[in-house]
Amino acid sequence: MKFYLALWFAKLMGIAIKLVSKGRGTNLPGEKALTIDPDFVKHFKNIDYSKVIFITGTNGKSSTTNLITHILKENGKKIVSNLEGANLLGGIATVLAKEASLSGKLKADYYVFETDERYLPLIYAQLPAENMLITNLQKDQVQRNGDPDFIIRKLKEVVNPRMTLILNNEEPRSRFFEEIARRSIYYGVSRHDESFNKGADYPTQACPKCHHxxxxxxxxxxSIGAFHCDFCGFASKSTPDYEVTDLNFVEKSFKLKNVVFHMPYDLPFMFYNYAGALAVCEEICGITPAAATKSFENFKNIGGRFEILTYKNKTIKYMRIKQENPDTLQSALNIMASDPSEKMVALGLYVVNDFVPHYINTFYAFDCDFKPVVESNVERYLCFSEHVSYDTANRLIYDGVAKEAITIMDSDDINEIFAEIDKAETDNIYLITWISTFEKMKKFIEGGQN
Amino acid sequence: MEQTIKVGWLFNNMFNLHGDRGNLLAIRAEGERRGYRVEVEQINLETVVFNPMDFDFLFCPPGEIEHFEAVAAYLEPHRKELMDYIETRPMLVTGTTVGLFGETISRDDQSAIRGLGIIEIEARENHAVYGDDLYYSCQYNGKEMEIIGSQIQMIDLDIKEESPFGRLKYGYGNNGATKFEGVISGKGIFTNTLGPVLVCNPWLTEEIINLIEVNKNWPIWEDHRDNSLEQASLKTKIVHIDKKETRLKDIAVR
Incomplete structure (x- = not known):
C-alpha cells in the first residue's frame, strides 16, 4: 500500500510542479515518494532488468544517454529515460512514477538511465540493471569524490558477473571492470586530426591492474587514447568492437562499421559518445549502425557545453567546463588552440560553490597544457572572477604568458567583463566561466546591450 | 660550469591527483631565475637505482591509497637513506601521501597498510572526503611565513612524536580536531596543502632554493622574486575565508 500512496503522490506532485514551471520537478516527486516508500523504485512492475541500461562515468553521461534515447526513439522503440539529467535515485523514481500506470505497471522496450557514479550502489540496489556503459573514470569534483579510486570502489559494489558492460576501450580505469563482467563490449575512436600528445613532464596514470x-x-x-602498460601488457585494443573511424572535420562525417554517419557535433569528446551509443543500440537493443545512421541527421544534444553569443560586432564562444575537472578544461583549451585566427581569451575559473564550504581550487589547471593556446595567436587575456583571478593568471604565466599581457579582474561584475571585451580589437572571443556568470552575460546581451 | 639543481619527482605518474606538477614548475622557475640549471628526474617503480642523496630536492605528490603498498615496497629499502636525507635536504610530500611516510594507514574497510615509518604519525582513511581552503602560519629554513592553499582530505593524521609544520588560521588541517597542519621533520615538509603549494606560496619555494644553496655551498641569491601577484592572491583569499560559511567549528580560527 505504501508503494501506491507514494506513486500517486509522486504523480500528483509532478503534475502540480509542471503546471507552475515546465522545466522543473525532475527530482522532487521521486524524492518525496522515496520518503513514503524507501523501496519505491524496486516495487514497479513489468521491468525486465535485461532491458535496463545504466550510463555512468565522469564525463559524457548526459550526451550519451540523449543520443541512445534519440536513436532508439527514431527507430520506433518506446523508451523510458531521465533525459532531463536528474541522475540520482530521486530522479529515476520521478521518471518511473511519471511513466507508470496508476497501478505501477510500466510498458517500455528499454529503460535508459544516466546514473551518477557516486550514487550507483544506491540506485542499483533498487533497480538491478543488467547493462551498463561506463564512459570514463577520471579526476572530477574532488571535494566530494577525492580521487578516481574512490569512484572505482563505488562501481565495484555494483559490477557483477551477470552484467554486460559497454566500455571505453581507450580509458584504462573503465577497462579495469572487464575482469568482473559476464560480457564486455568495447568502443573507441581511432586517431584523428585533433588527437594530441602532451610533454614528458605531464604525468599519465598508474596501471589499474599492476600499479606500474x-x-x-x-x-x-x-586522459583518453591508445594506452599500454609495458609491465603487465594491459593495453587498449587495436580494433575495438565499435570504433569511430575516418573522422572528417571538413565534411563533418565519420564511419563506424563501414557505415557513414553525419557528425552532429565535431567536438572530440563527442566522438566517444557516438561510438558508445552505437554499441549500446546494436548490442543491447538490436538497432544496427545502418539503422541508426539517419537519426544522426537530426540529433540535438540537450545541455551541450558549447554556445555562441553575438555581442556588438564580436562573437563570444562560450565553453562550459566542469569545475575541478581537468579533462573538460583541456578539451576547451584544445578547441581554442585549434583556431589559428586572432582571439581574446577570457578565463573566469571560479570559487567552487557546490556546497558548504565553498573553496578555491584552480590546481586542476596545472594538469592541463595551456601552451598550444598561448601559441595560437592570442591578442589579449582576461582573467576574472573574485578570489580566483590571480591564480588563473599565474597558471598562464607558468606557460609563458607575460604578466603584462593579462588583465586581472578580481571581480565577476558583468559590466567590467564586457568593458574588457570591448577593448579587444579582435572580434573572436573565447570565454570559459561558470554557467551563472555566462547566463548573466547572456541576459546582458539580450537586454539590448548589443 | 653551469650550476645544477637536481630534483627527484617521486612516482609522478602513479601519484597524480591535484595538478601537483605545478610544484615542479615553481621550483624550476625559481631555480632558473637564479641562473641555475634545474634537472628533474622521475622516479617510478621501474627505476633501478634510486639514491636519495643524488638529489637536492625530492617531491612526492598525493596519490590514491590503492597504490601505497606498491610504493612502500619500493621505498622500504631506502627508508634509512630518506631519513638521513631529510636531516639536511628539503623534501616535500603533499596530500594523502603524507600517510605513506607515517607508520600505519588504517583503511575504511578495516584493513591496514604498513607505512614507511619515516615520520611518527598514524593515518586513518576517512569514509567521506573533506575539501576546503587551508590557511596557516609556519616556519621553514628560519623564516616565518603564511601559507595559503586548499585541502582534499581523504585520510586524517594523528601526530605522535613529531612537530606540526603549521598552525592553522583556517582549515581542517591534520584531522579537524587540532590546530596542527602537517608535519615537519628535519628539512622534510609533510603537508596536506594543495594549490599547488609552491605556486601559491613562492616565499616557501624561495626558502627551499635558499636551503639548497646553503647545502651546496653556493652564495645565497639576494635578488628577491616579485611576489606581488601571489601576495594579491593571498589577500583576496583571506577575504574569501573571512566571509565564507564553514562547517568547521572550534578550529576555524578567523
Whole structure:
C-alpha cells in the first residue's frame, strides 16, 4: 500500500510542479515518494532488468544517454529515460512514477538511465540493471569524490558477473571492470586530426591492474587514447568492437562499421559518445549502425557545453567546463588552440560553490597544457572572477604568458567583463566561466546591450 | 660550469591527483631565475637505482591509497637513506601521501597498510572526503611565513612524536580536531596543502632554493622574486575565508 500512496503522490506532485514551471520537478516527486516508500523504485512492475541500461562515468553521461534515447526513439522503440539529467535515485523514481500506470505497471522496450557514479550502489540496489556503459573514470569534483579510486570502489559494489558492460576501450580505469563482467563490449575512436600528445613532464596514470606507469601513444581527449602498460601488457585494443573511424572535420562525417554517419557535433569528446551509443543500440537493443545512421541527421544534444553569443560586432564562444575537472578544461583549451585566427581569451575559473564550504581550487589547471593556446595567436587575456583571478593568471604565466599581457579582474561584475571585451580589437572571443556568470552575460546581451 | 639543481619527482605518474606538477614548475622557475640549471628526474617503480642523496630536492605528490603498498615496497629499502636525507635536504610530500611516510594507514574497510615509518604519525582513511581552503602560519629554513592553499582530505593524521609544520588560521588541517597542519621533520615538509603549494606560496619555494644553496655551498641569491601577484592572491583569499560559511567549528580560527 505504501508503494501506491507514494506513486500517486509522486504523480500528483509532478503534475502540480509542471503546471507552475515546465522545466522543473525532475527530482522532487521521486524524492518525496522515496520518503513514503524507501523501496519505491524496486516495487514497479513489468521491468525486465535485461532491458535496463545504466550510463555512468565522469564525463559524457548526459550526451550519451540523449543520443541512445534519440536513436532508439527514431527507430520506433518506446523508451523510458531521465533525459532531463536528474541522475540520482530521486530522479529515476520521478521518471518511473511519471511513466507508470496508476497501478505501477510500466510498458517500455528499454529503460535508459544516466546514473551518477557516486550514487550507483544506491540506485542499483533498487533497480538491478543488467547493462551498463561506463564512459570514463577520471579526476572530477574532488571535494566530494577525492580521487578516481574512490569512484572505482563505488562501481565495484555494483559490477557483477551477470552484467554486460559497454566500455571505453581507450580509458584504462573503465577497462579495469572487464575482469568482473559476464560480457564486455568495447568502443573507441581511432586517431584523428585533433588527437594530441602532451610533454614528458605531464604525468599519465598508474596501471589499474599492476600499479606500474601507463603510457599513452596519443590522446583523443585528455586522459583518453591508445594506452599500454609495458609491465603487465594491459593495453587498449587495436580494433575495438565499435570504433569511430575516418573522422572528417571538413565534411563533418565519420564511419563506424563501414557505415557513414553525419557528425552532429565535431567536438572530440563527442566522438566517444557516438561510438558508445552505437554499441549500446546494436548490442543491447538490436538497432544496427545502418539503422541508426539517419537519426544522426537530426540529433540535438540537450545541455551541450558549447554556445555562441553575438555581442556588438564580436562573437563570444562560450565553453562550459566542469569545475575541478581537468579533462573538460583541456578539451576547451584544445578547441581554442585549434583556431589559428586572432582571439581574446577570457578565463573566469571560479570559487567552487557546490556546497558548504565553498573553496578555491584552480590546481586542476596545472594538469592541463595551456601552451598550444598561448601559441595560437592570442591578442589579449582576461582573467576574472573574485578570489580566483590571480591564480588563473599565474597558471598562464607558468606557460609563458607575460604578466603584462593579462588583465586581472578580481571581480565577476558583468559590466567590467564586457568593458574588457570591448577593448579587444579582435572580434573572436573565447570565454570559459561558470554557467551563472555566462547566463548573466547572456541576459546582458539580450537586454539590448548589443 | 653551469650550476645544477637536481630534483627527484617521486612516482609522478602513479601519484597524480591535484595538478601537483605545478610544484615542479615553481621550483624550476625559481631555480632558473637564479641562473641555475634545474634537472628533474622521475622516479617510478621501474627505476633501478634510486639514491636519495643524488638529489637536492625530492617531491612526492598525493596519490590514491590503492597504490601505497606498491610504493612502500619500493621505498622500504631506502627508508634509512630518506631519513638521513631529510636531516639536511628539503623534501616535500603533499596530500594523502603524507600517510605513506607515517607508520600505519588504517583503511575504511578495516584493513591496514604498513607505512614507511619515516615520520611518527598514524593515518586513518576517512569514509567521506573533506575539501576546503587551508590557511596557516609556519616556519621553514628560519623564516616565518603564511601559507595559503586548499585541502582534499581523504585520510586524517594523528601526530605522535613529531612537530606540526603549521598552525592553522583556517582549515581542517591534520584531522579537524587540532590546530596542527602537517608535519615537519628535519628539512622534510609533510603537508596536506594543495594549490599547488609552491605556486601559491613562492616565499616557501624561495626558502627551499635558499636551503639548497646553503647545502651546496653556493652564495645565497639576494635578488628577491616579485611576489606581488601571489601576495594579491593571498589577500583576496583571506577575504574569501573571512566571509565564507564553514562547517568547521572550534578550529576555524578567523
Amino acid at each position: 606507469d601507463m603510457s599513452f601513444d596519443y590522446y583523443n581527449v585528455d
